Amino acid sequence: MSAVLKEQARPEEQPVPTGPAAPAAIAFTAAAPPSDLLGAPVQQFLADLHRRYEPRRQERLAARQRRQARFDAGELPDFRDDTRAIREGQWRVAGLPDALRDRRVEITGPVDPKMVINALNSGASCFMADFEDSTAPTWHNLLTGQRALREAVAGTLAFTSETGKRYALRPSAEQAVLLVRPRGWHLDEKHVLVDGAPMSAALFDAAVFAFHNAAALAERDRGPYLYLPKLESMEEAQLWQDALSHIEAALGLAHGQIRVTVLIETLPAAFEMDEILYALRDRVAGLNCGRWDYIFSFIKTFRRHRERVLPERGQVTMAQPFLKAYSELLIQTCHRRGAHAMGGMAAQIPIAGDETANAQALARVRADKLREVTAGHDGTWVAHPALIPVARAVFDERMPTQHQHHVGREDVLVVREDLVQAPLGTITRAGFEGNVEVCVRYLAAWLDGNGCVPIHWLMEDAATAEIARAQLWQWLHHADAEEGDPAGDGPARAGLSLDDGSAVDWVLFEAALLNLPSRLAGQPLPGAGRVPEAIALLEALTRSETLADFLTLSACQRLD
Template structure:
C-alpha cells in the first residue's frame, strides 16, 4: 500500500458557501492537505471496499476468526518501540469534544491525558471543526482562554499541571465535505489529523509532547498500515523526527480484536497502546452479526463488561499489549455525577468504582472518564492498584481466549423499558447531533455516537430478526417486537420529552424521529448513523 509517486499538484479548495477560514486553511495548509488526499485516498477507498466485502461474508453466515496468513506475526517475538516519557503514565484519561471550554476544563482536570475528540463526541459541523482546531492550536501555544456569557472565565493551569493532549481524528469511513481536492471530498481522518499536525507538531515535538493521536474504528492491520504510511508522510513533509507521531488504537470493532497483534505490528514504530473502546465494540458486534439470529444481544443495559464475550475481549487486549510492551487502556464508564439526589449519585459512582476496580485488577494501565468529577475516583483506584507508571509486568498468561469465547452472545432479555429506552436515546441523541451537539447527558448517562449506535442497531436487529422466515422476537412480557410496537414508541415519545422540559436539540426532534423511523424500517442496516446524518449538517 505505497504512496503514489510523481503526482501532479492537487487543487484543494473550500466547498462553496463554507467559511474560508484563512487563519487555518491558507495556501500552505490547502497544499499540504491536498497532498495527503492525493497520496492516500485511493488506498483508503480500497480498504472501505474490503470492509464491505468482509461484511458480506458475515451476512452469509461466516464468522470472524484469527487470520491464518498472519500467524507468524502473532507467534513472533517482537515488541513495539519504546514509549515516550509523556505517555508512560496514563492512569486516568478524560475524553470529550473540542470546544474551548471543554478543552480548558479537560486539560485542567487532573487527568493524566485528555483525548480531544473530533469523532464520537463532536457533531462535525464546519464551525465546530474550525473552532476545535483553533482551540487546540491555542492550547498547545498556551494562550487558550474562554469567557462565558455569565461572566465566568476559564484559563489553563501552568503547563506542568495540564493533562497530556491526545487528539482523536474521525475514522477512515468518514469524508469531510467542506474541503474538496480535485473535486472530491477529503478523508475526514486526514483532514483532522493533518491539520492538527500542521499547526502544532513542531511545538509539540519541542516540548516532547507528541503529536499524539487516538485512532478510531480500525478493522484490520491493513487499515493500521495506511495510518502508519500517512503519518510517516506527514513527518517527512513537515520535517519532523521519524516516528515522533505516536498513536493509540481503539479496539472498537469486532474484526479488530482478531488482529490486535497485527495492528500493533503494523504500527510498531509509533504505537503506544490499545484501548478497549467498549461501546463501539458492542455496536460492532451487533452490526457484524446483524444477520445472525442466534447472536442477538439483549437490551444494552444488560450488556456489561462482566459478560463473558466482553471480559474475554478486555483480558486478551491486556495480555496482547503487555507481551508487546504497549499500554492496555481501559474503557469508558458512561455514568456521570447526579446533582440533587445523593442516593442516586452514590449508586452511579459505585458503578464507576466497580468498573475501574475491575479494570485495574485485570491489569489495565489506565482508564477513561467523561467528567472531571470522576477523575479523582478513578485515580484513587489506579493509584492503589498500580504504584508504578503502568502494569506491563502483569503478563496475564492465564488468559487463553479462542474465537468462540470472543463471539459468544450473552444471555439476557429485552424489556419494554429497554426497547422504549433505545427509541428515546436514539431520538434525543440524533436531535442533539443534528443541532450541533455530539455529546449529550441523558438520564445521567453520557451518550455519544457510540452509545447511540448500540441503541439504533439493536432496534433494527430486533425488528428484522424474523425477516428470513424465522419467528419474530418478543419482549420479556411476551409482546411481539414488530412495527406496531416501534410505531407506538415513536408516537408516545414527543409528549414524554415535552413533559421533561428543555433538552438539547429540541427543535430537531421531529426530524430525528423521521430519520430513525426511516433507518429502522429499511431492509438494510445503515453502516453508521453519522453517514446520512452528516449530509444534514451545515
Template sequence: MSAVLSESPTDAGIEVTARAEGQDALLTPPALAFLADLHGRFEARRRQLLAARRERQAFFDGGGLPDFRADTRALRDGDWRVAPIPRALLDRRVEITGPVDPKMVINALNSGANCYMADFEDSTAPTWANMVEGQRALREAVAGTLAFTSPAGKAYALKPHAQQAVLLVRPRGWHLDEKHVLVDGERMSASLFDLGLFAFHNAAALARKDRGPYFYLPKLQSMEEAALWDDVLAHIEAQLHLPRGQMKVTVLIETLPAAFEMDEILYALRGRIAGLNCGRWDYIFSYIKTLRAHPDRVLPERGQVTMTQPFLRAYSELLIQVCHRRGAHAMGGMAAQIPISGATAGEVAANEAALARVRADKLREVGAGHDGTWVAHPALIPIARQVFDERMRGPHQHHVIREEVLVGRDDLLQPSPGTISRAGFDGNVEVCVRYLAAWLDGNGCVPIHHLMEDAATAEIARAQLWQWLHARQTLHLDDGTEIDEALFDRALLGLPSRLSGADVPGAGRVPEAIALLEQLTQRGTLEDFLTLPAYERID
C-alpha cells in the same frame, strides 16, 4: 508557527465550500496545499480499504464468522515488541475524553487527568463551525493562549503547561468524509483533514515540548488500515521535518474484526504505537453490526451488555495479554456515568449507586491488568485515580502478562444471555431520538438520564432496535409482548410532546430525528453508521 513543506505538494485543486469564523487563519494556502497533497497520495488506498470492509461484511452476512488470520500466524507467534513509549505517555492511569469546543478543551486540560483525548469523532457533531472551532481551540491550547468566557460572564483559562493533561487528538474514522473540503471535486477524507490540519499547525510546537503530537486512531478493522495510518504519519513527519516515529498513536479496538488482529495492528504501527484501548461502546455496536445476520448472536438490552458478559471479558483480557507481551499499554474503557449535581433526596441513592458502578468497573479493569482508564466527567477522575493509585503502584502494569488467558474465536463471539424489557426497548428509542436531534443541532455529546451519550452509545441503541425488529426469529419482551413495528411505533408516539421542552438539546429537530430513526430502523439492511445519512442533513 505553522510548518513549512519540505517539497512542493501536488497541484490538485482544493476548494472549501463553507464559511466559519476563524477559518482563514487555519486554512491558509500552505495548509490547503498540505491537505491536497495528503488526499492525492492516500485517498485511493482509503477507498480500497473501505471496499474491503464491504466485502468482508458480505462474507459475514452470508453466514461467515470472524476469525484469526491464517496468513499472519507467524507474526502473532513471533517475538517482537513495539518501540519504547515516550515519557509523557508512560503513566496514563486516568484519561478524560470529550469534544473540542473551547470550554471543554480548557476544562479537560485543567481536570487533573493524566491525559485528555480531544475528540473530533464520536462526541463532536461535525458541523463546519464545530470543526473549525475545534481546530482553533486546540491550536490556541498548544500555544498556551486559549481562553473562554461564558455567556454568563464566567472566565476560563488554562493552567500552566506542567499542570495540564497530556493532549491526544482523535480524528474522525476512515469511513467519514469532510464534505466541505473538495479536492478536484472529491470530498476529502475526514481522517486526513482532522489529523492533517492539526499536525500542520501544531506538530512542531508539540515536538519541542516533548508532547508528541499524540493521536487516538478510531474504528480500524484491519492491519492494512493501520498500515495506511503508518504511511500517512510517516509522510507527514517527512513533510514537517520531524523524526520518523515522532508522532505516537494509540489505537481503539472498537470493532469486532479488529479484535482478531490486535497483534497485527500493533505490528503495522510498531514504530509509533503506544497502546490499544478497549473502546467498549463502539465494540458492542460493531458486534451487533458484524453479526447482524446471525440470529444466535442477538444481544439483550444494552443495560445488560456489561464488561462481565463473556464475549466482552474475553476481548478485554486478550487485549491486555497482547499489549503487555509487546510492550504496549492496555487502556481500559469509558465510564459513561454523570454524577448528579445537587442531587435531591430521591436522587442521592441513585447517584451513589452510579458511582459504585463506576468504582466496580475501575476495580475490574485495574485487577485485570489494564494500565489506565477513561472517564467522561471530571467528577469521576478522583474515583478512578484512587482505584488505580491503590492497586497500580508503578506507571503501568506491563509486568501483568496474563499468560493464563486462552482466548479463541468462539470466546470472542460467544452469545450473551439476557432479556429485553419494555423499559429497555423504549429507552433505546428515546436515546436514539434525543441524541439524533442534538447531533443534527450541532451537539455530539449529550447527557441523557445521567449518562453521557455520544455517537457510540447511541449506535448501540439504534443497531439493537434494528436487530430486534429484523431478527430471523420473532423476539419478545420479558413480559411476553412481541417485538414488532407496532411496538416501535408506540414507543415513538409520545416522544414529540415529551421532548418539546427548552431544556432538551435539539428539541426543535425532534421530528426530523424521529423520521430519520424510522427510516433507518425500517430499512432492510442495517446502515453502517447513523452519522452517514445524518451528516447530509447538517450545514
C-alpha cells in the same frame, strides 16, 4: 516468512508521482475558512495527502464491504492464517515517551474551547480531544475545535461564557497530556473537496492539527499524540502508518515522532490486535478497549445472525464472557508487545439532587475501574471531571507503578468462540423504549451541532447511540424469523419478544415513536426543535432493509 509479514517488515508507501507538487485544487462547500487555519500552505498539504492516500482509503472501505457480505452470508470472524508469523513472533513496539508512561486516568470530550480548558485543567493524566464520536462535525465546530487546540498548545486559550465566567488554562506543568482523536476512515470531510472529491475526514483532522501544532509539541516532547478510531484490519493500520510517516517527513519531524493509541472498537479488529500493533510498531503506544463501539460492531457484524442477537444494552456489561475475553486478550497482547492496555469509558455523570442515586452511580464506576485495574489495564477513561478522583483512587491503590506491563496475563487463552458468543438476556419494554428515546434525543442534539449529550445521567455520544439504533434494527428485522432449534442451530434467542411476552414488532416501534414527544414534553432538551427530524431519520434508518454502517453517514448530509 509469510507474504504479509514481508510486506509489513518495514512501512513503505505506494509509489506516487514524482516531480513538482501539483497545485492545490481545493474547494470549500461551506463558508471560506480563515486563512490562518486553512491558508494556501495547509491547502497544498491537504491536497497532497488526498492524492497520495485516497485511492488506498477507498480500497480499504471496499474491503470492509466485501468482508461484511461474507459475514452476512454466515461466515464468522477468525484469526488470520496469513499473519500467524506476526502473532507468534518475538517483537515489541517502540519504547514509550515519558509523557505517555503514566496514563492511569484519561478524560475525553469534544473540542469546544470550554471543554478543552476544563479537561486540560481537570487533574486527569491525559485528555483525549475528540473530533469523532462526541463532536458533531459542522464546519463551525471543526474550525473552532482546531483553533482551540492550536491556542491550547500555545498556552493562550481562554473562554468567557455568556454569563461572564472566564475560563483559562493552568500552567502547562499542571495540565493533562493532550491526545487528539481524528474521525475514522469511513467518513468524508464534505466541506473540503480536492479535485472535486471530498477528502478523508481522518486525514483532514489529523493533518490540520499536525500542521499547526507538531513542531511546538515535539519541542516539548509532547507528541503529537493521536487516538485512532474504528480500525478493522492491519491494512487500515498500515494506511495510517504510511500517512503519518509522510506527514512527519513533510513537516520535518523525526520518524515516529507522532505517537498513536488505537481503539479496538470493532469486532474484526479484535482478531488482529497483534497485527495492528505490528503495522504501527514504530509509533504505537497502546490499545484501548472502546467498549461501546465494540458492542455496536458486534451487532453490526452479526446483523444477519439471529442466534447472536444481543439483549438490551443495560445487560451487556463487561462481565459478559465475550466482553471479558476481548478485554483480557487486549491486555495480554499489549503487555507482550510493550504497549499500554487502556480500559474503557465510564459513561456515568454525577446525579444532582439525589445523594442515594449518586452514591450508587459512583459505586458502579468504582467497581468497573476495580475490575479493569485488577485485570491488568494500565489506565482508564472517564467522561466527567467528577469521576477522575474516583478512578484515580482505585488505580493509585492497585497500581503503584506507572503501568502494569509486568502483568502478562499468561493465564488468558482466548479462541474465536470466546469472542463471538453472544450472551443470553432479555428485552424489557423500558429497554426497548429507552433505545428509541436515546436515539431520538441524541440525533436531535447532534443535528443541532451537539455531539455529546447527557441523558438519564449517562453521557451519550455517537457510540452509545449507535448501540441503541443498531439494536432496534436487529430486533425488529429478526422479529418474524423462526426461533432456533435447541438441538440444531442453538437455543432460541431472547430479544424477539419482550420479557412480558409482548411481541417485538413494528407496532411496538411505532407506538414508541408516537408516544415519545409527549414523554419528552417539558424537559430541557438540546436540539428540541429537531426532534421531529430525528424521529423521521430514526424511522428511516430502522425500516431500511440493510442496517446502515453508521448513522452519521446519512446524518452528516443534514449538518451545515
